[in-house]
Amino acid sequence: MTRPLVLFTDETDLDPRPGRALLEEAGCDTILAALPTREGEPQNLPAGAERAAALVVGYARIDKPLLDRLPEVGVIATMSAGFDMIDRAEAERRGIWIVNLVDAATEEVAAHALTLALALERDLRGSLAVTAAGGWTDDVSAVPRRLSTLTLGLFGFGRIARRFAEIAAPAFGRVIAHDPFVTGPVDGVELVTREELIAESDILSLHMPLTPETAGSIDAAAIAAMRPGSSLINVSRGELVDSAALRDALASGQLRGAAVDVLEGEPPASDDPFRVHERMLVTPHVAFLSEGSLEHYTVDPARNVLHWLRAGRLDRAVVPGTEREPLLRS
Template sequence: MSTVLVTGADLAPQALALLNNMEVVYAGKAPTEDDLIALCRRHDPVAIIVRYGKVGVAVMDAAPSLKVISKHGSGTDTIDKVAAKARGIEVVAAVGANAAAVAEQALALMLACAKSVVPLDARMHAGHWDKATHKSLELGGRTVGVVGLGAIGQRFARMAHAMDMRVIGFDPFAKNLPDYIQSADLATIWREADVISLHCPLTDENRGMLNAETLAQCKRGVIVVNTARGGLIDEAALLAAVRSDQVAGAGLDSFAVEPMTADHPFQGQERIVLSPHIGGVTSDAYINMGVAAAKNLLAVLARG
């Protein structure tokens, strides 16, 4: 019986039903590279479903029968795709399976920043009533810059458009965009956006794309939302921009190092709203991503 290694502790029952003719082995909630290497040597999987951890050269070489690496989600930056290609291993992703969940998280973070939801809640619980002194930002009529116009970015753009926001977007690979998304280059987004929301994969070319230089080009008081990958933002530069009021607020669901390290400088900053990379973690998305990951790997295996 062929083996599928899951770099996590579980998989949706609907996904397991599709893999009922295969042995499914779990690596646990936080597998290290050594854990994955040991499991690959023991079980020689034909497929790996990637939930947590990284799959690099050493893991691939420990599994000589490996034919496909299937991401439980859309971002494949934790997989060494160059090494996989060199070994004839196909890399597939569950593109769009968590689009609704992540787009909703981006919307929630944008609204939380614009409406000061977190600090006002804390003040209210402490017994304060700031009606006379607080003004929130109205988003209708404002411009949102969406960087990355795949399934998630376009869904978020549709939500923003429904709120009467002007949507400008950058994605060199996007085609046939709806008429409410105005295509723009990054310089235009930095210059014109009241809100910037990141929805692109992390690559060597765009790592640190929001940094001291680009943040300085933005409107004073811009809101930054990132539900994509933490490496897209220079975290020290973002913190400095928040402290100087160049950035009015940031809503972040992903970070350069995950889990977030103890005493991270973002902690305690009331205008930085944090969530632990759970944008795609809903009960519906869990099923959708698991089923898509299973279907994708079976399709590759069926091709031989």
Template sequence: MPDRVLITDVPWDDLSVERAELARVGATLDRASANDEATLAREAAGASGLLTCWATVSAAVLEGAGESLRVVARLGTGTDNIDLAAAARLGVPVTRVPDYCVPEVADHTLALLLAIRRDVVGSVNAVRAGEWDPDRAGGLRRLAGDAIGLIGFGRTAAAVRERALAFGLTVLGENRSGDDRGTGCEMVSREELLERSDVVSLHAPLTAETRRTVDAAFLERMKPGAVLLNVARGGLIDADAVLAALESGRLAAVGLDVFEPEPPGERLEDWHPLARHPRAFVTPHTAFLSRESLIELRTRAARQVADVLSGRRPEHLVDPAVWERRTGD
């Protein structure tokens, strides 16, 4: 019997990219009929691998697959939708693709900042409404000479730094280890970063420790009139606190590509008011998106499943120790 892989959920209908990669090792691919825990646990039974995008891969789903399960692969960078503790307990390695969209997210970070500082959205909307008045954007400020603070200094933040330097910004970095990833970025404490930064940009993963990093106390320590950007995870900010800081003038503007939940409410009238605030520049979780990034993501995620099924060590293991216990490699 060929190995069977179950894909829990994806926003695209064509699975030809994934099937082509799995076919290299003779594996087949099924798509789950629904994303609730009971359905996934039932349909995962006997599967050799799971590919997942946003669906919750709980302990029950992992246990439902049984002893045949050899790998769970995330179609994305983070793994907060996968029960990593249960996977480790069951000896199932988990993979991800942490760097497939680094250029896109870095570009999007600067795009949000430029849209805010150059009044791009307001000016475009005014012209479309028949208004030609350069004076309406009279409060514009140049970027060069300002400081941007990057919280969570990983691959994406390093790429943001390269772009920010090209615009003449001073770049500050902050992470738990103080590692500048060989970039020469000035690494500072959280307190110093907030005091010095005209723009604060979030690039940290969402964990129990980082949830609601941006709360009222965080915002109070920021420079008055600073800009906040979040292209990482919606759960990093307290939306109520950010809304209050916008309305008080503590924040000049925010640029958000992520929200919690997404969309920001079940019905438009229930959306969190931050999502529609006139000084909130919100995009619908598209920072990662390009034709190129999606093909790369799909290919590399499926290839890691194929690698495990053929006995090869995959490219990006979340916990290498699980692989080593399972294989002795």
């Protein structure tokens, strides 16, 4: 039996070596490419990549022109929970399985969201600047809000949002959430409509996947409907937020601040004004990061590919594909 080829499409901030080693020990060949994340950039494939049976994807763009050059691909495994970098319709048309990571960093991302919310509400950036400049208490101008008087709103209520609600609820006066796919009761969290969520949240935290329907959800109209002086937290995808509308809302005071781990078009330009905006806290897409999560992110995509190679199908896939003959012996 010919050794199946697994193409690692791009080298991200995650080390591909553990996953490649696992696959090679199981009887696969692997290749590491450097495919781009943005449209319009050339998609240069290494020699021999056209026989790839599986892809392990970081942030690379997986579109129709690329798949046309990779006719043998039967499964795409992402190194993230999100899979918006893949042309889903094209994958479905070709019967390609798509499997993402589930629960690899739920605890970490929830903790990071809480960290951002607390740092923003307590004006941690301003206080640190006062200390660094040689000042002390009398030099602090911002007066934080009392957390127990605030409503925390969660836009999306999947695993991460539920964990965030669990650890944040004791600090906040009220926790509300909106998710069109969640209708049953949830302990300690009030499910509300989208309009109620936006209008009643003092802190609005985003926990939605990026899809054509959710892109730009937080636009000028949504921000205008928020409580004046409210805050925005985003640990999901930068493209959920209209950057121009966010900039205008921070300038006008409609939003008191924003704290984000993601920006539109990552990495942002080195001179992106959001990097140094006085009303923003920006971390470099590290909400997922911990010693515990790294093993899942680096090895689990390869494990998912191995499962497909040995079974010709996947028991858990975000996009089911066409069942095929196994390419590896169990």
